[in-house]
Amino acid sequence: MTAQPTKRIVVKVGSSLVTNNGDGLDRAAIEQWAEQVATLLKAGHQLLMVSSGAIAEGMQRLAWRERPTAIHQLQAAAAVGQMGLVQMYESSFARFNLQSAQVLLTNADLDHPERRANAKATLDTLLGLGVVPVINENDTVVTDEIKFGDNDHLAALVVNLIHADLLIILTDQGGLFTADPRQDQAATLVTEASAGDPLLEKMAGGVGSAISKGGMLTKILAAKTAAQTGASTVIASGHEPQVLNQIVAGLPIGTLIKAAG
Numbered sequence: 001m002t003a004q005p006t007k008r009i010v011v012k013v014g015s016s017l018v019t020n021n022g023d024g025l026d027r028a029a030i031e032q033w034a035e036q037v038a039t040l041l042k043a044g045h046q047l048l049m050v051s052s053g054a055i056a057e058g059m060q061r062l063a064w065r066e067r068p069t070a071i072h073q074l075q076a077a078a079a080v081g082q083m084g085l086v087q088m089y090e091s092s093f094a095r096f097n098l099q100s101a102q103v104l105l106t107n108a109d110l111d112h113p114e115r116r117a118n119a120k121a122t123l124d125t126l127l128g129l130g131v132v133p134v135i136n137e138n139d140t141v142v143t144d145e146i147k148f149g150d151n152d153h154l155a156a157l158v159v160n161l162i163h164a165d166l167l168i169i170l171t172d173q174g175g176l177f178t179a180d181p182r183q184d185q186a187a188t189l190v191t192e193a194s195a196g197d198p199l200l201e202k203m204a205g206g207v208g209s210a211i212s213k214g215g216m217l218t219k220i221l222a223a224k225t226a227a228q229t230g231a232s233t234v235i236a237s238g239h240e241p242q243v244l245n246q247i248v249a250g251l252p253i254g255t256l257i258k259a260a261g
């Protein structure tokens, strides 16, 4: 794999990673990503974060030990937790002299021509200003990513919206494995694949072979969506030191899912 001339990069970070498996926001991890974003911006790239973690943080703040099942309670937790999430990103980026911006979106916003154009214009302007947008689903008004996806689909739609070159999905696993490595010792990391290959969906969670029930499947489907506008996707561990810098340098890390052409 050779270094890619990436320009626009969407980095999606999942709830368990951002909150240390629900233990509260992981400042050290967020600062490490912020530092890498700062390095990549200096090198001429444009970066956007899509981060979940609002519900997990809201549960902490409300002292809820168990994730509620009622959607309106999850939405309330997200509204509480979003405050902490953006505070943490804001202060982490500020440490590296970067401005950040909160952007709350829904899938429906991106389907609506006028709202879509507004979202694109705002994001393009923020990127032009060197500001790092921190995007989450607007959980107060919709429940798409709460029910299924943890923002993987939203991240892919953002890639399509702003014609990003690369989607990086950071997770707590090393990438996509041929089978669930916790259950199958013969499972190996898939290092490179083509977006849309139906085999990937099988590995990621086809019936009876789920690596983490939907967790990896939504990432594979996000890669397929991102590929529609020509973006490749890398799924990699957010715990890996310098993971963003390594990926952008073209080093073989995690699973690269290439867009055709």
Ligand code: GLU
Residues within 6 Å of the ligand: 015, 051, 052, 053, 054, 055, 056, 078, 136, 137, 139, 145, 146, 147, 150, 151
């Ligand atoms: N947008 C939600 C969040 O940031 C999605 C994640 C979830 O369902 O836990 O918390």
